[in-house]
Amino acid sequence: MSKVHVKKDDQVFVLTGKETGKTGKVLRVDPDKGRVLVEGVNVVKKHKKPRGRNQQGGIIEQEAPVDASNVMLVCSKCKRPSKTGRKFLENGEKVRFCKACGEIIDTIRQART
Ligand SMILES: [Zn+2]
The missing domain is CATH 2.30.30.30 (SH3 type barrels.)
Known part of the structure; x- marks a missing residue:
């Protein structure tokens, strides 16, 4: 990784x-x-x-x-240089998000099906 x-x-x-x-x-x-x-x-x-x-x-x-x-x-949402975090969504999907506005940037790993 x-x-x-x-x-x-x-x-x-x-x-x-x-x-x-x-x-x-x-x-x-x-x-x-x-x-x-x-x-x-x-x-x-x-x-x-x-x-x-x-x-x-x-x-x-x-x-x-x-x-x-x-x-x-x-960040494509708030247009500011931002720190990014990683978190899991409720469905198990792992995403990258903007720490400034909280917007999800993209998916790192798809949810397990
Ligand atoms: Zn943002």
Whole structure:
């Protein structure tokens, strides 16, 4: 089970570092390293070698992963960067919810049938 509190396609808010205050969409999560790749955040320039006849070399810009603890989920309901919690519903479903407004964000595990 991943300890990372955000998932792919989550909208997140950057808490620390030079990108503080930025928001972006999670492109990729690396649960083993606890790192996330966020669209438009921590963009680094990379030198690219020419490959083949039709591809030019040059500098490309690409996101580098940031530590998952540096980002916070932006709640789709209250639009605020919020802490998330996990809880079980009465039907046994496990969900992720926003601690600010209480809204259920998504289902982690379906109810047993
Ligand atoms: Zn909320």
